[in-house]
Amino acid sequence: MRLSVEHSMSEKIQESLMAMIRERSLKPGDQIPTEMELCELLGVGRSSLREAVAQMISHGLLSRVQGRGTFIRQISLRLQGGLDDLMSVTDMIRSVGAVPSTCRIQIEQIKASESLAGKLQINVGDDCVRIERVRCADDAIAAYCIDTVPKAVFDAAGSDLGESLFAMFARTGRRLSHTHTSIQPTILTPRDLPELGDGFGLFLLLDEVDFDQSGEPLCYSNDYYNTSIFKFDLVRKKR
Numbered sequence: 227m228r229l230s231v232e233h234s235m236s237e238k239i240q241e242s243l244m245a246m247i248r249e250r251s252l253k254p255g256d257q258i259p260t261e262m263e264l265c266e267l268l269g270v271g272r273s274s275l276r277e278a279v280a281q282m283i284s285h286g287l288l289s290r291v292q293g294r295g296t297f298i299r300q301i302s303l304r305l306q307g308g309l310d311d312l313m314s315v316t317d318m319i320r321s322v323g324a325v326p327s328t329c330r331i332q333i334e335q336i337k338a339s340e341s342l343a344g345k346l347q348i349n350v351g352d353d354c355v356r357i358e359r360v361r362c363a364d365d366a367i368a369a370y371c372i373d374t375v376p377k378a379v380f381d382a383a384g385s386d387l388g389e390s391l392f393a394m395f396a397r398t399g400r401r402l403s404h405t406h407t408s409i410q411p412t413i414l415t416p417r418d419l420p421e422l423g424d425g426f427g428l429f430l431l432l433d434e435v436d437f438d439q440s441g442e443p444l445c446y447s448n449d450y451y452n453t454s455i456f457k458f459d460l461v462r463k464k465r
Contacts (some may be wrong), residue, residue: 239274243258243278243282253298254298256297256298257295258295261276283410285354287299289423300429310358312405313404314393319368327365328360329361330359331358331359332358333356335355336350337353338376344427346443346445346446355374355377357372358372359373366393366455367421368456369456371450372447373445373447373448374445375444375446379395379398379400382399384397385456395438395444402436403438403439403443404436405435405436407433407434408433408434409432411429411430411431412428412429413426413429414450419450427453428456434449435447
């Protein structure tokens with residue numbers, strides 16, 4: 227397994243390391259070969275290897291245990307789609323043959339603040355339901371989703387969330403039509419997302435309001451997509 231000279235050396239080493247992990251069917255918690263073994267296996271220098279491993283640790287893919295070695299934290303997938311494609315996290319994960327799951331879910335009733343009321347076009351103080359979920363693809367952390375819906379919408383769906391929020395909306399007879407979205411890169415720490423363990427992750431935040439076919443707001447969402455898992459494309463056109 228030798229490296230071709232494309233992209234940056236660090237990126238190529240990371241790709242080769244992930245290929246090796248898959249070829250050997252290594253799982254989260256398994257130890258990867260030593261630095262010396264990897265340098266020999268990949269045909270790279272120690273400094274380049276250390277840079278690549280450090281980046282994988284910072285992305286939450288690997289973890290280093292003092293005196294023991296480096297271990298796999300999660301297996302990286304690459305889920306690719308367009309930012310103009312309106313798909314649920316569940317459908318995006320399934321589209322590449324991975325298995326979607328919810329690693330953690332927390333549901334609480336809250337009162338609409340002035341800001342939230344403006345986004346959902348409801349009254350300040352109206353009852354809403356806040357749904358916080360950690361979504362996984364084949365046990366790898368794929369997305370951290372915080373969705374807030376009017377309680378009337380949640381109750382109309384039978385209070386049965388299931389795997390897909392889109393499916394929940396459909397049960398109310400209101401079909402999701404479009405979203406207004408702002409995009410921002412961000413870093414999450416274990417304080418934000420305990421599932422990251424002792425590292426931190428680079429995420430793409432999609433701050434959005436979902437609308438039904440009548441143009442009425444259904445949901446306000448903060449969806450954080452793991453950039454080591456998701457790759458989004460965007461088509462830009464000249465006016």
